[in-house]
Amino acid sequence: METLSENACFGGVQGVYRHASSACKCDMTFGLFLPAEAKDGPVPILWYLSGLTCTHENAMTKAGAQGWAAEQGIALAFPDTSPRGDGVADHEDYDLGQGAGFYVNATQKPWAPHFNMWDYVAEELPALLVESFAIDADRQAITGHSMGGHGALTLAMNLPGRYRSVSAFSPISNPIGAEWGRKQLSAYLGDDEAAWAKHDASAMMKSTGFNGPILIDTGANDQFMDLLRPEALAQAIAERRQQATYRLQPGYDHSYYFVSTFMEDHITFHAEALYGE
Numbered sequence: 001m002e003t004l005s006e007n008a009c010f011g012g013v014q015g016v017y018r019h020a021s022s023a024c025k026c027d028m029t030f031g032l033f034l035p036a037e038a039k040d041g042p043v044p045i046l047w048y049l050s051g052l053t054c055t056h057e058n059a060m061t062k063a064g065a066q067g068w069a070a071e072q073g074i075a076l077a078f079p080d081t082s083p084r085g086d087g088v089a090d091h092e093d094y095d096l097g098q099g100a101g102f103y104v105n106a107t108q109k110p111w112a113p114h115f116n117m118w119d120y121v122a123e124e125l126p127a128l129l130v131e132s133f134a135i136d137a138d139r140q141a142i143t144g145h146s147m148g149g150h151g152a153l154t155l156a157m158n159l160p161g162r163y164r165s166v167s168a169f170s171p172i173s174n175p176i177g178a179e180w181g182r183k184q185l186s187a188y189l190g191d192d193e194a195a196w197a198k199h200d201a202s203a204m205m206k207s208t209g210f211n212g213p214i215l216i217d218t219g220a221n222d223q224f225m226d227l228l229r230p231e232a233l234a235q236a237i238a239e240r241r242q243q244a245t246y247r248l249q250p251g252y253d254h255s256y257y258f259v260s261t262f263m264e265d266h267i268t269f270h271a272e273a274l275y276g277e
């Protein structure tokens with residue numbers, strides 16, 4: 001693993017690192033914020049999964065998360081959103097290919113050899129972080145924005161016991177029922193929709209749910225509302241009687257101005273779960 005940068009940040013360190021990924025079969029870059037407490041021993045970690053067009057850098061520089069994480073003594077992981085590089089397939093559309101990995105393991109050409117973001121985020125990167133940094137593997141939580149909110153919710157519901165809490169900012173909530181989802185799931189996973197269900201937060205909520213607290217915020221003025229389909233997930237939460245707080249925030253859109261506004265709430269929410277019994 002190569003250190004690309006390390007900067008003092010709120011008493012801790014904001015680092016950027018690159019490593020050869022076996023899951024994605026290319027070099028991958030990620031950001032990691034370690035609070036001051038990590039000098040004394042392993043700290044809890046909050047994963048932040050980013051949205052379409054993002055790299056590891058967008059949330060790291062725009063979400064305003066480090067100050068709140070430093071107050072709570074929590075590490076923050078910022079993975080990239082897809083494999084990248086000259087030998088990696090891509091598409092001219094901004095919502096397919098590089099920058100749009102959708103947190104699945106692709107089974108279809110030309111994506112299959114590299115687009116394994118599920119394995120990368122669920123297995124490879126956690127193992128690397130626990131091995132290389134002062135991270136407590138037993139205290140993990142996950143959040144994300146838009147495509148990353150979809151990833152956070154589906155990973156949390158598919159991996160019971162892994163994350164103590166899950167939250168999301170304007171998540172893609174029903175990809176089977178919207179163009180932000182059908183396009184990518186058919187490209188990466190093929191036309192058999194049975195393989196899509198584990199990657200649909202509303203379907204997973206109906207079938208499985210989450211054994212822990214959930215917090216979701218979406219801006220009421222979100223310009224992508226019809227693609228996100230929050231109503232499908234809200235209905236599934238209600239039908240399941242799942243423990244959850246689902247808020248529509250008046251006046252807010254899909255941007256990082258919205259994400260940064262509610263970041264304190266989300267980190268406080270995760271801290272309660274990460275430090276509880």
Ligand SMILES: N[C@@H](CCC(=O)N[C@@H](CSC=O)C(=O)NCC(=O)O)C(=O)O
Nearest residue numbers: 051052053054058094145146147148256
């Ligand atoms: N290219 C489009 C839309 C891009 C966009 O809004 N991306 C969001 C995530 S959308 C869902 O996953 C984002 O986080 N962008 C990065 C940022 O720093 O804002 C357009 O430009 O309209």
